[in-house]
Amino acid sequence: MRRLLKYLKKHPVVTVLAPLFKMLEASFELFVPLVVARMVDVGIGQQRSGSLWQMGGILILLGIVGFGFSVTAQYFAAKSAVSAGMAMRNDLFAHINTLSYKEIDTVGTSTLINRMTNDINQVQNGINMFLRLFLRSPFVVFGAMIMAFTVNVRAALPFAAAIPLLLVVVFAILLVSMPLYRRVQKQVDKVLLSTRENLLGIRVVRAFNHQDSEMKHFRQESTDLFERQIHVGKISALLNPLTYVIINLGIITILWSGGRQVYIGGLTQGQVIALINYMSQILAELIKLANLIILLSKSMASLNRVNQVFDMRPSIDGEGLPLKRRGKEGTPAVQFKNVSFRYTDTGKETLSCLSFKAMPGQTIGIIGGTGSGKTSLVSLIPRFYDVSEGEVLINGQDVKTLAPASIRSHIGLVPQKAQLFKGTLRENIRWGKPDATDEDIYQALGTAQASDFVDSRREGLELMIEQDGGNLSGGQKQRLTIARALVRRPGILILDDSASALDFATDAKLRKAIRQDTKQMTVFLVSQRVSAIKNADQIIVLDDGHIEGIGTHDVLLASCPVYKEIYESQVSGQEVEHHADA
Numbered sequence: 001m002r003r004l005l006k007y008l009k010k011h012p013v014v015t016v017l018a019p020l021f022k023m024l025e026a027s028f029e030l031f032v033p034l035v036v037a038r039m040v041d042v043g044i045g046q047q048r049s050g051s052l053w054q055m056g057g058i059l060i061l062l063g064i065v066g067f068g069f070s071v072t073a074q075y076f077a078a079k080s081a082v083s084a085g086m087a088m089r090n091d092l093f094a095h096i097n098t099l100s101y102k103e104i105d106t107v108g109t110s111t112l113i114n115r116m117t118n119d120i121n122q123v124q125n126g127i128n129m130f131l132r133l134f135l136r137s138p139f140v141v142f143g144a145m146i147m148a149f150t151v152n153v154r155a156a157l158p159f160a161a162a163i164p165l166l167l168v169v170v171f172a173i174l175l176v177s178m179p180l181y182r183r184v185q186k187q188v189d190k191v192l193l194s195t196r197e198n199l200l201g202i203r204v205v206r207a208f209n210h211q212d213s214e215m216k217h218f219r220q221e222s223t224d225l226f227e228r229q230i231h232v233g234k235i236s237a238l239l240n241p242l243t244y245v246i247i248n249l250g251i252i253t254i255l256w257s258g259g260r261q262v263y264i265g266g267l268t269q270g271q272v273i274a275l276i277n278y279m280s281q282i283l284a285e286l287i288k289l290a291n292l293i294i295l296l297s298k299s300m301a302s303l304n305r306v307n308q309v310f311d312m313r314p315s316i317d318g319e320g321l322p323l324k325r326r327g328k329e330g331t332p333a334v335q336f337k338n339v340s341f342r343y344t345d346t347g348k349e350t351l352s353c354l355s356f357k358a359m360p361g362q363t364i365g366i367i368g369g370t371g372s373g374k375t376s377l378v379s380l381i382p383r384f385y386d387v388s389e390g391e392v393l394i395n396g397q398d399v400k401t402l403a404p405a406s407i408r409s410h411i412g413l414v415p416q417k418a419q420l421f422k423g424t425l426r427e428n429i430r431w432g433k434p435d436a437t438d439e440d441i442y443q444a445l446g447t448a449q450a451s452d453f454v455d456s457r458r459e460g461l462e463l464m465i466e467q468d469g470g471n472l473s474g475g476q477k478q479r480l481t482i483a484r485a486l487v488r489r490p491g492i493l494i495l496d497d498s499a500s501a502l503d504f505a506t507d508a509k510l511r512k513a514i515r516q517d518t519k520q521m522t523v524f525l526v527s528q529r530v531s532a533i534k535n536a537d538q539i540i541v542l543d544d545g546h547i548e549g550i551g552t553h554d555v556l557l558a559s560c561p562v563y564k565e566i567y568e569s570q571v572s573g574q575e576v577e578h579h580a581d582a
């Protein structure tokens with residue numbers, strides 16, 4: 001709540017004026033029944049057409065002024081709500097960007113997107129309606145009651161009974177329905193999650209003919225939502241008939257006792273009509289108030305979910321020393337000292353007791369079966385995660401003491417999944433180095449074996465890349481992400497299985513070019529293919545998070561049975577392919 005107030009305080013004038021203008025609108029509404037009463041009693045009762053016109057004019061005036069106040073109030077309320085929503089969205093986005101992988105893994109990207117969009121929209125709607133109604137509705141309910149008593153105390157007695165009864169009914173229904181609305185909201189989240197997952201993976205769903213099972217799953221989620229909505233809807237639907245019964249009973253009582261009073265001259269006809277009007281105003285406002293409370297309970301649930309993200313503290317903050325670009329003579333460029341790592345505090349160890357040294361300019365190959373921990377190992381170098389035990393050193397400095405931004409500016413990373421952004425090819429490559437010249441870019445593209453593909457496009461570096469590189473092939477995307485990492489001429493280059501979509505010939509050319517053009521860089525080459533890493537200065541063989549062997553290709557062939565097994569399976573595989581081709 002304190003956080004929300006902080007956002008509302010940014011636009012104090014509109015936030016305060018919106019409910020005040022709504023109150024002014026309501027006060028004009030409260031005079032309408034009195035004017036109508038006068039029309040009936042004087043204009044019609046005494047057949048004074050002048051008074052009828054005069055009162056008619058006053059009604060129109062009240063309507064116009066009330067409308068003016070109402071429009072102004074709604075403009076202010078919308079402005080305050082939208083401004084608070086925008087500021088909250090911007091802050092949440094900035095906050096999410098400070099979170100480390102550990103927190104993002106825990107919450108999940110789908111959930112974070114939901115909080116940024118649906119939840120903040122819900123909070124925004126809540127603010128808007130709150131500013132419009134939180135003063136107006138109680139003001140009209142109690143104002144109408146007081147006005148009724150000023151008309152005639154005895155005749156207004158049904159109000160004293162009807163209003164508490166109405167309040168009890170409205171709040172009882174709210175009490176039952178609010179937790180049910182929260183459950184509906186949770187189910188809406190599930191449906192959204194299922195939709196998002198399905199749409200993001202639509203190619204895979206179709207390729208595996210999983211449409212039927214996906215539809216079944218979606219139908220299940222959607223049916224659950226339907227049932228929950230119907231259930232809460234049935235309870236909420238009691239609101240109107242029950243409140244109308246109470247109000248109509250009140251009106252009958254007013255008509256009955258008022259009629260008798262009119263007969264004996266204690267009350268005029270116009271006053272009876274005014275009392276009935278006030279009763280109707282109270283009903284309309286109580287229903288609005290009930291809807292406001294339902295909306296607010298949904299908005300509060302959304303606000304809590306947004307706050308949960310705001311309250312997450314990054315396990316790796318942006319603080320720390322700058323990384324020295326060079327270590328002392330003989331210092332390894334990267335060193336792992338007894339490193340163990342687990343993704344969650346309670347989970348199983350993904351990496352256990354890893355120790356190795358990578359000297360400046362060396363190429364380190366990392367090989368192992370799927371899930372053996374190759375990606376996890378290289379993720380520790382840019383400090384995407386902190387080690388659970390041991391130390392990772394770059395140029396002799398423990399990465400835990402260094403500012404992540406400083407480490408990452410020294411590293412060129414090519415992730416397993418090639419990720420590009422909507423924009424021109426030049427803009428995408430400049431992610432690696434914002435001031436890269438076209439010459440720098442072409443040089444990086446050359447090393448990444450991507451110049452032919454760029455030259456074949458008329459637009460050259462102006463080629464527009466769609467969201468997620470949708471208009472490029474897997475191999476083209478991989479080569480562009482390699483160029484993006486190379487353009488900054490990093491001290492450490494990490495290629496995480498980044499040539500998997502390339503054919504053997506291009507892969508071989510790429511490795512040769514990287515060897516020639518990156519002599520100063522320390523290169524980590526993760527691959528499942530022995531052919532990709534066999535010329536590395538050192539090869540680390542990983543098996544289930546342990547190092548099974550370290551050495552050159554020849555040393556490992558002679559001393560590491562796991563490496564030998566991988567090698568032999570791939571050589572024989574290539575032979576089989578060769579025979580099949582022949």
Ligand SMILES: Nc1ncnc2c1ncn2[C@@H]1O[C@H](COP(=O)(O)OP(=O)(O)OP(=O)(O)O)[C@@H](O)[C@H]1O
Nearest residue numbers: 105343350368369370371372373374375376377416
């Ligand atoms: N973000 C994560 N949260 C929890 N566990 C994870 C996470 N990422 C990976 N793991 C687990 O850590 C283990 C090692 O995964 P990792 O991605 O490092 O393997 P890998 O050798 O790179 O595999 P591949 O060759 O298939 O890419 C796996 O068991 C995986 O399930």
